[in-house]
Amino acid sequence: MEDRPITPLPVVEDPIELLQSWRADAEREETQGPSAACLATVGENGAPAARMVLVKAIDASGLVFYTNTESRKGKELKGNPNAALVIHWPVLGRQVRVEGAAVPVSDEEADRYFASRPRGSQISAWASAQSSVLAGGLEELSRQFEETAEQFSGRPVDRPSHWTGYRIAVARIEFWRHRDDRLHERLRYVRAGEGWRHERLAP
Numbered sequence: 001m002e003d004r005p006i007t008p009l010p011v012v013e014d015p016i017e018l019l020q021s022w023r024a025d026a027e028r029e030e031t032q033g034p035s036a037a038c039l040a041t042v043g044e045n046g047a048p049a050a051r052m053v054l055v056k057a058i059d060a061s062g063l064v065f066y067t068n069t070e071s072r073k074g075k076e077l078k079g080n081p082n083a084a085l086v087i088h089w090p091v092l093g094r095q096v097r098v099e100g101a102a103v104p105v106s107d108e109e110a111d112r113y114f115a116s117r118p119r120g121s122q123i124s125a126w127a128s129a130q131s132s133v134l135a136g137g138l139e140e141l142s143r144q145f146e147e148t149a150e151q152f153s154g155r156p157v158d159r160p161s162h163w164t165g166y167r168i169a170v171a172r173i174e175f176w177r178h179r180d181d182r183l184h185e186r187l188r189y190v191r192a193g194e195g196w197r198h199e200r201l202a203p
């Protein structure tokens with residue numbers, strides 16, 4: 001971790017490119033999964049709920065994660081697409097906050113990613129009704145997994161229609177860097193027309 005870097009973060013034209021370069025740094029430097037992020041969604045009652053997800057792609061249109069559309073997060077995003085993601089890279093002393101609407105990825109994009117997953121993960125996407133109550137405990141889950149594995153025996157596992165990706169279209173993004181004495185650096189970008197306006201925030 002850099003100790004109170006003297007040089008301020010330079011203002012960039014495209015903060016998504018900066019995020020991609022921070023992610024590349026994290027892939028080199030972080031000891032634990034650099035793709036982990038905390039995703040917050042909003043429930044019908046206006047209350048937030050948060051959980052970890054893996055950010056599998058970052059491109060000009062946003063940040064992509066994959067999940068079950070019938071899970072709690074899936075239902076909440078259907079009712080209210082506004083979402084927030086927080087990424088923490090502790091070795092680098094960096095945090096990124098992203099806010100924006102979640103848009104389902106295309107079927108082609110979801111199929112492509114699903115096909116790249118290990119077979120066990122593909123089977124569990126069918127076998128686990130994510131976020132539902134498991135009345136029969138872990139035995140029920142194992143049974144569902146074995147039955148699903150049997151159904152797909154000898155053939156590829158296709159993507160369930162209830163399993164896809166969401167892309168958070170970045171409306172705001174804030175870069176945070178650790179500095180000593182809690183004099184951390186914060187640089188926020190907010191979409192403005194075709195470009196971005198930026199502002200430095202007190203830590």
Ligand SMILES: Cc1cc2nc3c(=O)[nH]c(=O)nc-3n(C[C@H](O)[C@H](O)[C@H](O)COP(=O)(O)O)c2cc1C
Pocket residue numbers: 036049050051052053054055065066067068071072073074130131
């Ligand atoms: C590091 C980490 C990464 C995770 N990544 C995902 C993910 O990419 N997609 C997913 O559906 N759940 C992921 N999970 C599980 C979720 O945190 C959560 O338990 C699950 O999605 C159900 O959330 P929900 O009931 O709010 O929908 C991850 C958990 C951890 C600890």
